[in-house]
Amino acid sequence: MIARRGVLGAMLAASVAGTGNAQDKYPSKPIRLVIPFPPGGGADAVARPLGPLMTETLGQPILLDNRGGANGNLGAEIVAKAPPDGYTLLLANSSLTISAGLYAKLPFNPLADFSPISLIGATPSLLATHPSVPARTVKEFVELAKARPGKLSYGSSGIGSTMHLGAALLQSMAGLDMVHVPYKGGGPAIADALSGQTDFVFTNPVGVLSQVKAGKLNALAVTSKKRLAILPDVPTFEESGYPGLLSSTMYGLLGPAGLPRDVVMKLNAAVVTAVARKELAGHLIELGYEMESNTPEQFAVFLRDDAAQWVRLIKLTGASAD
Numbered sequence: 001m002i003a004r005r006g007v008l009g010a011m012l013a014a015s016v017a018g019t020g021n022a023q024d025k026y027p028s029k030p031i032r033l034v035i036p037f038p039p040g041g042g043a044d045a046v047a048r049p050l051g052p053l054m055t056e057t058l059g060q061p062i063l064l065d066n067r068g069g070a071n072g073n074l075g076a077e078i079v080a081k082a083p084p085d086g087y088t089l090l091l092a093n094s095s096l097t098i099s100a101g102l103y104a105k106l107p108f109n110p111l112a113d114f115s116p117i118s119l120i121g122a123t124p125s126l127l128a129t130h131p132s133v134p135a136r137t138v139k140e141f142v143e144l145a146k147a148r149p150g151k152l153s154y155g156s157s158g159i160g161s162t163m164h165l166g167a168a169l170l171q172s173m174a175g176l177d178m179v180h181v182p183y184k185g186g187g188p189a190i191a192d193a194l195s196g197q198t199d200f201v202f203t204n205p206v207g208v209l210s211q212v213k214a215g216k217l218n219a220l221a222v223t224s225k226k227r228l229a230i231l232p233d234v235p236t237f238e239e240s241g242y243p244g245l246l247s248s249t250m251y252g253l254l255g256p257a258g259l260p261r262d263v264v265m266k267l268n269a270a271v272v273t274a275v276a277r278k279e280l281a282g283h284l285i286e287l288g289y290e291m292e293s294n295t296p297e298q299f300a301v302f303l304r305d306d307a308a309q310w311v312r313l314i315k316l317t318g319a320s321a322d
Contacts (some may be wrong), residue, residue: 003211005105026086026263027058027060029158030087031058031061031086033064033089033090034067034076035064035067035075036068036076036090036092036095037066037067037157037184039187040190041190042186042204042206042207043091043093045207046091046251046284047091048186049162049280049284050062050271050274051281053270053273053274054267054271057270060265060319068186070158071095071157072096072156072158072161080114084256084258084259084260085263086263086267088255089117089255090254090255092114092251092253093250093251094162095158097111097306098165098267098307098314100310101223101307101311103158105260113303114255115254115255115256115257116253116254117264117267117295117296118268118294118295118296118299119252119294119302120251122292123204123205123248123287123289124222124288125204125222125247126152126203126204126208126231126234127166127219127220127222128208128212129199129217129220130193130194131198131216131218133199133262137240138221138240139240141200142174145178146175146176152178152179152200153179153180153181154178155181155190155197155198155201156180156181156201156202157184158184158185159186160314160319162204163186164182164202165313165317166202166245169203169316169317170242171317172316172317172318173242173245176217182266186203186204186207189201189213190208193217194211194216194217198274204249205222205230205288208320209287219231221239222234222235222236222288224248225238225246229286230286231288231317238271246299251304255267268293272293273294274313
């Protein structure tokens with residue numbers, strides 16, 4: 001009996017040691033980073049420079065996987081239901097926290113089914129119109145929309161997306177009647193605005209910067225508190241007569257709920273290191289992003305607060321997923 005207990009004890013010790021060694025070796029294979037939108041949007045702009053920098057810290061490739069659809073919910077569901085081993089992660093944006101207040105039923109819980117890792121940054125929105133729209137200021141745009149009720153259309157990355165809610169907020173504040181056309185991602189919405197299929201987009205600056213500078217879209221105003229260095233001639237909405245129109249899209253890294261603490265902290269360290277690097281921060285700051293990392297605990301509080309903010313905006317604008 002004593003000998004048997006000794007053998008069992010040795011086996012248990014070996015098992016615990018093996019678990020510890022496995023955790024110490026994380027990551028031991030490539031990591032899949034799900035981007036819940038098609039290529040070409042703001043999430044892509046963050047993920048593509050972030051991946052290689054995280055690879056340098058973690059020693060394993062970060063494989064980007066664009067899974068667009070349902071305003072980011074298809075990609076989010078993939079991660080929510082993935083094994084909590086740190087090998088499937090989500091590059092989330094505010095569409096996730098918006099979903100918490102927009103949808104009565106989802107196949108996952110937008111807050112409870114994820115392990116917060118770190119905030120990465122945020123970007124304001126930009127109102128950009130097709131050149132055929134005869135308005136060069138927000139005032140002229142509002143006057144045009146009032147003169148053409150139900151005629152001006154705009155695309156978004158989905159019902160309840162920041163692209164949708166930003167435009168809906170302007171619509172609510174100015175008393176406008178405009179047509180919303182939801183797409184599977186920001187890229188397709190921007191493409192149709194460029195072709196003139198829709199009249200304008202309410203999107204992050206990075207998605208349309210080159211087109212604005214080339215004169216293919218006209219930038220009327222930004223939702224930030226001050227003008228962007230990359231578009232110094234574009235006024236804020238406050239300057240344009242709408243001081244309450246402030247909104248931004250957050251970006252952050254999440255894993256499935258139940259992610260081991262040591263894995264969370266290794267991933268957090270990789271994000272913190274990447275955000276501090278000029279290859280990521282400098283490039284994105286030039287594009288209008290505000291870069292900021294934080295602790296998993298701070299990011300959890302941030303997500304709850306962000307969700308509450310969007311709930312208020314959803315109620316104000318009357319946005320509905322139905």
